[in-house]
Amino acid sequence: MSRPGGGFGGANVAPGQKPLDFKTTVRRVGKLLVAEPITMALVIALSVASVGLGVVGPKIIGHAVDEITSGYLASLRHTGAIDFDSVGRILLLALIVYLVSSVLMWWQSYLLAGVVQRAMQTLRAQVETKMHKLPLSYIDAQPRGDLLSRVTNDIDNVGQTLTQTMGQLLVNGMTVIGVLIMMLVVSPLLTLVAMVTIPLTVFVTGAVMKRSQKQFIAQWKHTGALNAQVEETFAGHELVTVFGRRREVGQKFDEHNDALAGAAFGAQFASGLIMPINMFIGNLQYVVVCVVGALRVGSGAMTLGDVVAFIQYTRQFTMPLTQLATMANQVQSGVASAERVFEILDAPEQSADGTAELPEPTSGRVEFSDVNFGYQADTPLIENLNLVAEPGRTVAIVGPTGAGKTTLVNLLMRFYDLDGGAIDLDGRDIATVPRGxxxxxxxxxxxxxxxxxxxIADNIRYGRPDASDEELLAAARAAYVDRFVHALPQGYETVLDETAGALSTGEKQLVTIARAFLADPAILILDEATSSVDTRTEVLLQEAMGALRRDRTSFVIAHRLSTIRDADVIVVMEHGRIVEQGDHAALLEARGAYYxxxxxxxxGAFLDEEEQASSPVS
Structure with a gap:
């Protein structure tokens, strides 16, 4: 039975449906970075030192200007001249200060890049670990392309955002503080004049960020939806072509693509307004500072060097604010991606593993006792099901589509947890035994x-990686793989791509049977293993599976009833219930559901043959 959810084609949540929890997400990303406290402390220390030297520079340049100005005025009065040696020493000091500041900044960037990449490595590892802990119901409910987008594109976007903005956030934040202190030292009055524009800058930036925030959330959710649709189309390319649905698929792609383009444009346009608006406000600030500064120099309250230094500080103060505002779009984009990743990390995990142990060796006796299960809480599928599979016996499960056949073996594999009842393996409730x-x-x-x-050898050995070459060859011969492998150019070393196009459908199936042979399991599950192969290949598959089932407890799900005539027990299911069970002859004699x-x-097959025989030959 197919599981609910699972389809492709769209994200789970409508774009912009819920607001971004900005602060919580930023704190969680920060925890990844502070996992290396010593390195981060060194990064901060280097930032402080670099910024400290950088903000001293304009003051030193101001001294050089004052030295030149005083010397020039003295030369006009014929009482002195410009002391170029003194000016040279001051400028050399400024050069050294700026050089050391740049070296420290490079070192800080190098260390921070390492911290960020290791943090992203940790995040990827956390997501990988989490994926193995998630219940199958969660995976089924997610569009596959969107899930892939979260664990690839979104994590990459978080790393890129941190790499491009983390260092600038540190440096620009410290620069604002350092420059503000130096501005107060040079002139409290001009500082007050310069600060008048700050509230306006903050208000404009906040208003634009609030408007663009939803657009960034929508952008990444539309990206996931587009990836889901593309992945679905590529996976089913032949089906799309056969049914002539390329136009519809193209229209659906255009819809997702247009939605993504619109959201991306809205996000970038809204956040792109921040820089020009702030530059305009900064230019107004610059004009006011120049006018007031000139008046202060004219009145003798300030030197020209101090005004020059202050104007530089004004630029230094405005530039970080503008850059911080400009980075808002990157930060919002990165935080939106981080939230999508954290949604996976926060998803409910499957129930905890038990600690009981299975007996060794495992005989393979399976008992279903009063089993109840439903994919939806309010829609039970299997109710009060009881079934016993004795060791070494073959149990065939038949019934109409949707009867619960595949669900039954999924419960045995613990892909889903029961709503009620128990499944015992050799007398142990499998809920008390580790899933592995x-x-x-x-x-x-x-x-x-x-x-x-x-x-091909790697694919067979997947069943038991430590198997020897002799064991692998024996499994391949038992599954009739050896018959066709020697016709391939590289034999068992023939490399298959992800579609395994070098093999036919039946040959692929034989390889999977060889894999099961090599694993040598106590219990075997065959789920419609011959439904898509030709009659000749089916004969080979039946022989291979007959050998594979020998001395093993086997569950065979089949629609072709001819393939399960020799089963020890045939179980007939309807609507999640067992309505009949027995061997082939007994069930035919009973003239019930199996009959x-x-x-x-x-x-139906006989009628088809009659129709073919009576139809004219063209």
Whole structure:
């Protein structure tokens, strides 16, 4: 039975539906950075030293201006001349100060870049660990492309944001404080004049950031939705082409693409207004300071050097504020991405593992006792189900689509937790046993033959990585893989891409059976393993699976009833309940649900043959 949720094509939450918890998210990102307290302390110390030297520079330049001005005025009065040696020493001191400040700033940037990248490495590791702790129901409920976007694009965006803004935030924040102190030292009056524009700057910046915030949230959610739609289209490219749905897919892509472009434009345009507005306010401030400063020099209350220094400080003060405001769009974008990543980290985990141990060796006796389960809390699927599979016996599960066949084996694999009842493996409730211990006793061969990028040998060895070459070859021969591998150019070392295009569907399935052979599980689950192959290949698969089922407890899910005639027990399910069970002959004789399924299937096949025989040959 297919699980609910799971589809592709859109994000889970409508863009802009809930506000960004900015402060909490920033604090959580900060915790990643302070994981290296000594390095971060050194980064801050270097920032303080670099900024301190940088803000002293204009004062030194002001002394040089005063030296030149006083010498020039003395030369006009013929009482002295410009002391170029003194000016040279002052300028050399300024050069050294600025050089040391730059070196310290480079060192700070180098250390901070390392801290950020290690923090992102930690974040990726946390997400990877979390993904293995999430219940399958959570994964099923997420659009696959959106989930991939969160663990790739969003984490990359957080790292990029921290790399580009963290150092500037530190330096610019300290520069504002340092410059403000120096401005007060030079002229409290001019400082007061310069500060008049600060409230206006803060108000404008806050108003623009508030407007652009929702746009950044929408931007990254539309990115996830677009990735989901693209991933779905690429995965089903052949299906899209066969059914001629390229136009509809293109229209859907255009809708997501337009929504993303609109949100991105809105975010960038709104936040892009900050810099020109602040530059305009800064220029007004510059004009006012120049006029007032000139009047102060004219009255003799200030020297020209102090005014020159103060004007430099004004620029130094305005520039960090403008840069901080300009970085608002990057910061908001990074925080929006961080929130999407933290949503994964905050998702409820699957229930805790038990500590009980399974007996060794595991015989494979499975008992379902009063099992209740539903994918939705208010929609039960399986109710009061009881079933016993004895060691070494084959249990076939049949029934119409949606009856709960696949759900039953998913519960055995502990992909989902029961709502009620218990499943025992060799007398142990599997809910009390670690999931890994349960799954290590079970091998699965699914309808979809999953092969990864690597050699055929690697794909087979996936069932037991420590298997020897002799064991691998024995498993391949038992599953009839050896028959076709030698026809390939590199044999077992033939490299498959992620689509395994070098193999036919049946050959892929044989490789997965060889993988199960090599794993040598106590329990085997075969879920529609032959439904998509031709008759000749099915014969090989049946022989291979017959050998694989020998001396193992096996659960076989099949729609083709001809493939499970020799099962020890056939279980017929309808609407999550077992309505019949017995062997093939007994169930046919009972003329119940199994009989109806059998007659419908084989009478349908017989009628098809008659129609083909009576139809004219073109």
């Amino acid at each position: 211990a349960v799954r290590s006793r079970i091998g699965m061969v699914l309808q979809d033959a999953w092969l990864f990028e690597g050699t 109806r399924l059998y007659q419908a299937q084989f009478e």
